Amino acid sequence: MRRSQTYFSVKSSPYRLSLTLIFFLLVACSSTPPPSKQKGNSYTVYGKRYYPLSSSAGFTQRGLASWYGRKFHGRLTSNGERYDMYGRTAAHKTLPFNTYVQVKNLQNGKKIVVRINDRGPFVRGRIIDLTFTAASELGMAEDGVVPVQIEALGYARKKRQAGKLVRVYEKPASYELGDFTIQVGAFTERENALRLHASLSRKYRKATIKVFDQGSQRFYRVRVGQYSRLNEAEAAAERLQEKDFPNAFAVASE
Template identity: 45%
Template sequence: MRKALIFTSAILFMLSGCGPQVITTPPSKRMVSTIESGSRETPPPPRGQHPTQRPYKINGKSYYPLPSADGYKETGIASWYGEPFHGRKTSNGETYNMYDWTAAHKTLPMNTYLLVENLDTGRNTTVRINDRGPFVKGRIIDLSYNVARKLGVVKKGTARVRITALGEAETIKAGNITTTRFLPHQDFNKGEFFVQIGSFTNKDNADRLKEQMINWDKKAVTLRYDRGDKVFYRVQVRAGTTMDSARRSERVLTEAGFPGAFIVAR
């Protein structure tokens, strides 16, 4: 069962691990030296992690992660991000490691494994998506420093690439032999969806809005969220069991006077 996917203005903080808007300078020689003893393979996602497929909004534009990466191919410009983001959180909650074989993509499902090919040099490698971005027009993927280094992208900053989805990976051990197979993706287009229409620090205000929705024949709930320094009461309207129905509800509520309405999946 999916965890609640809640959007607030803090989405900008959650996405702070996403690709930078400018070419990143290479790391210091001391940091580069650690690569030689670092991981040589694309790392698996942390154990017990359940990555989310939450829609999100950046600079007024909404992004809806794909329910599946099956058959996905794309050609475009790749960029990379490194030391300024090293150790910060990625969009799926991991800690960004510039020496891992990972990347950021705007809509592919988290933990999708991709074959990335540099069309200018012929170099290629496998990466795992664990972040969102890049949000620079014309760019399709943000590579970790280590990936950019292998593909020959670091010095120039960008490169023409082709990305091909391989699926999700499962490591299988048999004695001393370890193999990897790719698994089909979970369908994130189905589930329990809500549309959030308000968030209040005053519970009475949240309850009044909830009652208003009930009068409109809308099933609404109030959820308490403790941010640590402040408590919020969020009002969410039930929006069906598919992403399509949720998008219709979001559109109806936006037109009804809730311009900040957005989809939440559980």
């Protein structure tokens, strides 16, 4: 496709997830592996076990979508792939990597399917960060941030139908089980992060600081708690919001 220059008019969010260059990320593949079947109809993808939901409703969410472009083009995403601003991928704070998601622009009704391969956006109220191409196809590249609804479709596999290979989705899967924590704040000054970390450590378990370098700027992200269920993490984040941390939100642990 022709590479439009419209992305220069929109600022990408600076709150991208830091990347840990460990071995399994270096060998991560950009294609989705077929889930390996286990007892009880559960299945494993990239070493993590997922369990079918009793309801076929799956995971849906409403909030704001944003997009990120040239500044991140070619950099490693959180699952070890190279970010391609002309692809159809996205960042989400908690959905498992390689989950396919349908995104609907609530302003114009346009829809697109993207694959989760990154973490973010780390701004309260925003639920998904899209590539430039995905944002363009949704008609939101100029606006930058728009209200959307997302629906998790599941993991993709190829299936032959009427003599043709088509993409089908393995759903439903549980997006509630995993490793989650709560991000309470992000700072460019290390001392501010250390003060908040010390305060949280006196009240809560598992307070940590995650360092993320974005070019010439470094961010210190303060996180607290450890949860195995997303609803527990979200409930804890709401309690923190009611106290002194209005921007707290749940995120998948790194």
